[in-house]
Amino acid sequence: MDLRLPSKVLEHIFSFVDSNEDRNSVSLVCKSWFETERLTRKRVFVRNCYAVTPAAVARRFPGMRSLTLKGKPHFADYNLVPDGWGGYAWPWIEAMAEKSPSLEELRLKRMVVTDECLEKIAASFKDFKVLVLTSCEGFSTDGLAAIAVACRNLTELELRECIVEDLGGDWLSYFPETLTSLVSLDFSCLDSEVKLSDLERLVSRSPNLKSLKLNRAVSLHALGSLLCLAPQLVELGTGSFSDKLDQEAVSKLAQVFTELKELKSLSGLWDVLPEYIPLLYSVCPGLTSLNLSYATVQMPDLVELLSRCSNLQKLWVMDLIEDKGLEVVASSCKELRELRVFPSGADVDETNVALTEQGLVYVSEACPNLESVLYFCAQFTNAALVTIAKNRPNLKCFRLCVIEPFASDHETHQPLDEGFKAIVESCKDLQRLSVSGLLTDKAFEHIGRHGKKLKMLSIAFAGDSDLMLHHLLSGCESLNKLEIRDCPFGDTALLENAAKLETMRSLWMSSCGVSFGACKLLSEKMPKLNVEVIDEHSPETRPDSSPVEKIYIYRTVAGPRMDMPEFVWTKHKNPEIGVSHLAIE
């Protein structure tokens, strides 16, 4: 008797399995489950575009409707990955155009996307609906025009912090009059002015528009007329908030804001003048998300604003908020889940000293749901970390950036080892951690031992020796991504723990003491890893003992990649020649 469930039944059951983690587990059960699962998977996530080939993905999931890809390593966000390293979207788009023409959604992060890519998308996927590009680069506004003109059923076009060659605002005018399906539009990272009349017409013929994020060039005046046309908005990113308006225009604008009954998320607010802050009061009680990272709102205006945001769950703000402001957040925003405090000065010496560890302590005390923190601060103490750990054992993401490297506890002058120990011991579900300040190897012993659920760890300017890396690689059972810069360990820890690297997605190390010889050895030992040595300033010949600038190691089933630039070395290149000089264009 055949005890296997018929595939139709399996299909039906699998239709309830949403998360890709679960689907991955399902596919490992047996061959027939693997087959049924792969034929029914609609949403595919590839978290490292070099871990697998586009052809393999296209072959395995013929029913794919949505593809999400990540390219460059995370430290690319901070200019640590040289231009030309890789992360090209083209091979993926080409493969999908051929094998999965029913693709509807593409979400790319940290990838190089050219105008050709965008034109190919426009030409190949008849029912294309969603394009979300995060931290991508390589395309111009011409590519956007191609998407706008061709994608008849477009629902989402979002450019999040992309670097775009801005050739002007015409691209927006290419959306045809027949396009009425738009749900989300985000062009906040572009510089040029779009034609207001075209934008107004687009908005008025998009009844489903829920999210609109304008760029800085959209004036306050224009915002008023746009909001009149879209009172149903749930997410709004304003343009520049600084035009001088006359009294009548101001009261009109105030009125328009009161009409935004569904608004939950607010961002933009570039150059907002203090006198315009009261315009926002009417939407504050409904807000769950507020992004002030580009708004130079100072105290006490910040307090006026935030004290009205009783339902706020996510707050991104500059350190202009100071400890006083965070005290108000603590008392007013009881639903807060995520807090990010960014530096208001671009350099180390410009840090706002009125924001200290105390601000974060206030929030950790008073906000029971706080689970995600990113905090830039001039200095910190172990006592504060211990308090935060005690208050908030439910933290899932804790990223502390003490801006001054090697800064010790400013009260006791001890390293911050004890503080981070408290964090990892207390926060048992911690998945993401960034450490900073003065840290010895001991700190990493604690993290290795207690960070059982830790998936991603970022380290800069820390540790004393190889022990540091050894603790992490021999502990941290769930470690997935490790990124390290400017730490003094060498070859031993890396080579001793090589096997661990196959259980992780990737390891990034820059300005550490790893030698070229160790990289070669690691490459030999671990064929399932791509060991990339990235060195823009390498000499013609590389002795084995010479330290390398940057290493990026990741597991892959795709083998060596074919698109490496000159300054990336892997064992597949001639080891005698080593890394050749970077070809300057």
Added chain:
Amino acid sequence: MEICNSYSSSSVDSTNPSPSEYSVNLSLSLTFPSTSPQRARKQDWPPIKPRLRDTLKGRRRLLQRDYDTCLFVKVYMEGVPIGRKLDLSTFSGYESLLENLSHMFNTSIICGNHRDRKHHVLTYQDTDGDWMMVGDIPWEMFLETVRRLKITKPERC
């Protein structure tokens, strides 16, 4: 364990951090970011995204200049008797200046080395009274020394 002491990579400066009891292994000459000229140029610390970094730098520049300083200069095109006036403080750099001027005078204008018959060249008079080619010095420095602008015919330079 062998520590690589022959750190010949040019991107690392040997500025050492302040010593402490629990000091880091200093033989590797770790760089203190803002004091190293290469690092400062590289802009990779503190770890904030490029867009935020640019916005902050732009803001700082704005705050450093007096809020009320406009930089209105006269602009003449050779062969045209009536000139224009332009507020240089509204431009972010040479590119936006050239673009704007090209629009204003309805011709293509370039600066510096890529001269040919077709394009006009932008020149400026500095505080010494000398006429110079636009584009050789950093933008901020240019703003400090420029007194007036002239768009010259291609052959003149």
